[in-house]
Amino acid sequence: MSEPRVGRIGREGPRERADGEPRQRVLLTLTDLEPAVRLNAQLEAQGLETTLVSPVDDVRATLRRAVPDVVVLTGALLDAQQLALVRMLRWDGIPTVGLTDVSDPTTTTRLREAGYAALYAKPIVPEEVASGIRRILDRRRLSQLTGLAGESEAIREVLVQIEQIAPVTSTVLIEGESGTGKELVARAIHRLSPRRGKPFIAVNVGALPETLLESELFGHEKGAFTGAAERRLGRFELADTGTIFLDEIGEVPPHTQVKLLRVLEEREVTRLGGTSPIPVDVRVVAATNRPLRDHVMEGTFRTDLYYRLNVLRIYLPPLRERPDDIPLLVRRFVAEFAARHDRPFHGLSAEAMQLLVSYPWPGNVRELRNLIESMVVLAPGREIRPEDLPAHLRESGAGRLLPVPVGPVLREGQRAEGRELEFIVRSLVELKLQVEELRRRLDDERAARLSAPEPGAVGSGAGAGLIAPALEAREEAPPPNVVTVRPGMTMAAIERAAIEAALRETGGNRRRAAELLGIGERTLYRKLHEYEGVAVPVTDDE
Template sequence: MAADTGLIGESAAIREVLVKIEQIAPVTSTVLIEGESGTGKELVARAVHRLSPRRGKPFIAVNVGALPETLLESELFGHEKGSFTGAAERRLGRFELADTGTLFLDEIGEVPSSTQVKLLRVLEEREVTRVGGVQTIPVDVRVVAATNRPLREHVDEGQFRADLFYRLNVLSVYLPPLRERKEDIPLLVRKFVTEFSAMHDREFHGISGDALDLLVEYPWPGNVRELRNLVESMVVLAHGREIVSDDIPRAIRDAGGRRLLPVHVGPMVQGSERAQGRELEFIVRSLVELKLQVEELRRRMDVETRPAPTGAWVGDVRPAPAPVSGLTEVLPTNGFGMVRGIEPRDDSPPATVITLGPGMTMSQIERMAIQAALRDTGGNRRKAADLLGIGERTLYRKLREYEGEEFADADGSGEET
């Protein structure tokens, strides 16, 4: 079954996906595939087609999120000659090209509302009308759609029609991110090594246990696509020798040993631009960590270059500062009211959901991320510092900066647990 789909793995999550593909492939119902970018959604779509009675018919893939709104309808439904400027001849749309086969619509959540109405009609009536035309053309197409962000979120935000969502979500497949199936990473590495060694005619002498452990522990925000690209670079650059831990990029070595910040970033909308999903979460997390690390480096440089007065402590060789007290527990809205889900300790368990809004500064985001780390670690500042990837002294200093700003301490006592 794995050979037929191209999906590599022996984890329970992947076995569940393979079973579901086998169940849904023989029928003609629409399929919605959800999963982060780089998890292999098109592989699943192709597997559904390959295992279906339509296997000998066309499989047409189109990334609707990459097409401008002015061309999307023409690409999907076709157009008649002279229907708009530049339409020099009749053109068949993707629905007609996929007739009797399968049409894969990637990034379905990016379809504009005006096209959603027409797409729903095509799915309901099984016929299309070309742009600029009047004749309806019957089509027999199985639609498989994919999105890297739960489509229900688009519906809840009013960005996607509920009736189209229900029409697409007849059968659904969820592809888990790579960090949730770490046991599959060694299998994927071996598969990619074999593939790229043959492709580039490179002899590969293996990968050390320490190096493989680093790959297994890394959270892989780019999922299988990111791992595949890294393996290709290792095969090319380590020709004739074994890969060791020093060959792994520093970003992966440094990030693999600690967890991600306990922060989920909600959608941010500014004008016509939109950032969303796990990619935005990774960007914000990286920016917060970078800001904290740069501040710590700058402080260390200032200390090292400044003459120390008599009796003063130099650098970090000094007693740890006393715990900051007097911090009260409030919602960290900073006047924006942008933080959701953080309620008083007595009423609900800690929640760590941050929603970004236009105009928010890095300092405000940093402040909320620190609070999220403190809540996630039950107020233990040492663990929170490890989670943030900074030193304890840096965290103490940031807490002192927020003292008097009613920064929310996780346990309300100011004492380290």
Template sequence: MSVLITLADVEPAVRLNALLEADDVKTWLVSPLDDLPSEVRKARPEVIVFTGSLLDPQTLAIAREQMWGGAAVLGLADIGDPQLDQKLKTVGFADVLTKPVTPEALRQSVEELLERARITRETGLWGESDAVRQVLEAIRQMAPVSSTVLIEGESGTGKELVARAIHKMSPRRSKPFIAVNVGALPETLLESELFGHEKGSFTGAAERRIGRFELADGGTLFLDEIGEVPQSVQVKLLRVLEEREVTRVGGTQVIPVDVRVVAATNRPLRESVAMGGFRSDLFYRLNVLRIYLPPLRERREDIPLLVRRFVQEFAQQHGREFHGISAEAMRALANYAWPGNVRELRNLIESMVVLATGREIGIADIPAAIREGGAERLLPVPVGAILREESRAEGRELEFIVRSLVEVKLQLEELRRRVDEVRAERDAWAAQAGAGGAVAGPPTAVGALGAGIEPPGAMPTATVTITPGMTMAEIEKAAILAALRETKGNRRKAAEILEIGERTLYRKLKEYQVPEQFGE
């Protein structure tokens, strides 16, 4: 593992280099006069530390390039600015520290990135979300011990990857890793598959069979879909876990086994225990250490990283050259709920890499069911900023809010215009009445919106009184009621006055709980 350090700020660069060399970490120091992109290609580092010039176009270009399967990028900023930190992270920085930072703290940050890179390579679990970081940290802590581990998560989230990583990072790494999907085996064969059987122990047992526990001796046994194990086998499985010994079906010999069991389930075992489908004592025996793998929809910020990784992987595998994926296409992928989780995303990317006609995956290359989102549509995630440095936005939610504000503004302007017209007509009518002229009655606008001045003996007309603090809904309801009073309950004419459709008016009446016979 190696670390490339730029000499934009010499003092922290030299101090960090000395500490890392003392820890036997290979380092590359690159001065501002060197060809930085060339040095990165030669060094192929796991971590790049930019000690300054974070907003330099070349720095940003290299950070963005590392998002496609490259190094983790750490930056040292001259001043603390949360907005700048967020912008840098969206273009590829794994972390940003504010100067001054002690050499020891800087070394710790670099070593954490190196360790995360190592675990990521072991697991194949890519992501920068807090959820993924917690999983990687749990793997690092659990791998050295021999306690039983229970992994919970939906199908396609990578439970077997975690199990294999725990084995690879454990002292048992040189011993077998045996995986068995217990949910796919019928009850009649499951006991024999796990514990083995002797020749002639049942019909069809033509020879002795070594069970999975014996095959995994000294190593790790991964039991996938543990929640599907029948009750009859659960009792025997519990005994094996407690006694650390097995007896083959039809046999009498007790065989000691040294096996670490990692179990996985796609539904919470605690619920199965509560419903009586799973033994509580076996659950507690399995649930010594627990890892929860969140579904992809709960860590959607990782989708762009996964997409880039898969595009790179399958482009190399199938001999296709891609310049990347468009921001629009990436946004569509990030907006989808992915019920099949990472497995579904991976399979889709492979098909698009194979079938895409251009050198960049575009929105047209994405299947319509995923592009349109269907019933699984979620609120958009701001992935455009990751690709094109677009500003952070909440997609359709923001669009809806902006559109609503514009509509409210237009309604207020129209209402203000009509109020001004009413006031002008009212003043003209009042002046004419005060001068003793012949008047037929208040003008139409005054009658419709409420002039507040009525000729002696006249019937009161519909009025709308607007006071400070009224909500738009209250104003809208008042206008509808005034229109209904003006038309004596004729909804068609009221809709015409309000310049809305009759269906809209009916919906509004229902929404505001206006009696059906109002105004008649």
């Protein structure tokens, strides 16, 4: 079964060295020849595979042939084509390193916001840059190994913790809401530890009845209780020399907590109905969707067992705390399910992606993953639009954020050059905001000039008797439901006047006023809060 295209920038076969480890590739541009050649020599000396390309068009052609693990741009980092390339690479999950001629904080912040994973000021120290690239490669490999996708600082910290914790044998406690990927972390710790290749046993202790929990964990002898027709090994024995993952550890009943504490302290288990302790060499990784300290404070969890488990701790943040990672997760899940179900996927609109990013995701990554699978399977044969998303998601996320670029990485068969659209969209949004700010300032200056007429302009000289009555008439109060626009009024003032007139027309009914104005009721509600109230009593009655 062939894998459908979902917008990847390149395809290639397996990349493995003779020792079985994956080869890591670094692509360097020749925009600035001298640092590029020096860095290339240093990377090759460290055993990395490198490719030198120039100019940007050649970079794109190279990306279509083979996917690198890191791209290094050696100059012109603020060039529009370069920025578009960086954003394209970011949505494809490929980190970009920049060698910059300017190191002021403003430029550095702008470059990082554009998507550069790391920046180094020239003249560079090749050993320092190569070491930084090596760290990025290690983090990328760890992300692929664990399945934890994201560029947020919170996820980077989790990956670093996994790398530090894995080689030791200490007990680990993983805390995080349901659906954040706690079992992924536990499996990654096992795969990176010296116990790799040994058993990894996962037990959801919260899903087991209390009457069966001890038998599942510690095993039982034949005849230990009614129905025990034969000896059974417990999960601790099955995990001997390996790792046991105890999910929802906070749900363990008090009686079993005592026995579990003894297993952790003595490193031996006694089967139900047995008399002889059995030594076990097991690393314990526990997880809970509520802080275990809360269970201790409530008196439902033993303090001594808590401290025995909480030797090394990892906290997994919920998805709502790292919304910038959502587009990367969406792309990964789309690629996975399009290949699994052999379904083409035509992408998401910017508005649909906005809703995904702004939704709070109470079910976290699991909820997002399930939604993407349903979108791939039930795709309408065109780009996914807001109306194709579930109603609760549309209602929760509507109007929270400006549109975020989807990145054409999700569009089937689209050429790499098309990803410059994201840069154009962002530039247009920024330009629109700047134009609105400039217009506001001009309106304010014009209003100030009109409020301070030149001496003698009114009330003196020829024609003064005609001008003064005209100005007085202009200041007369308008009819109650008429909006009067005077020279120098700001757009905000005009908008507020229109809202107040609509409320007067509807007798203060917010719902009917919103219909009269042609806007949503929630938008009107937000505007009223911005104005800190209006001079019209507001109701929700029909």
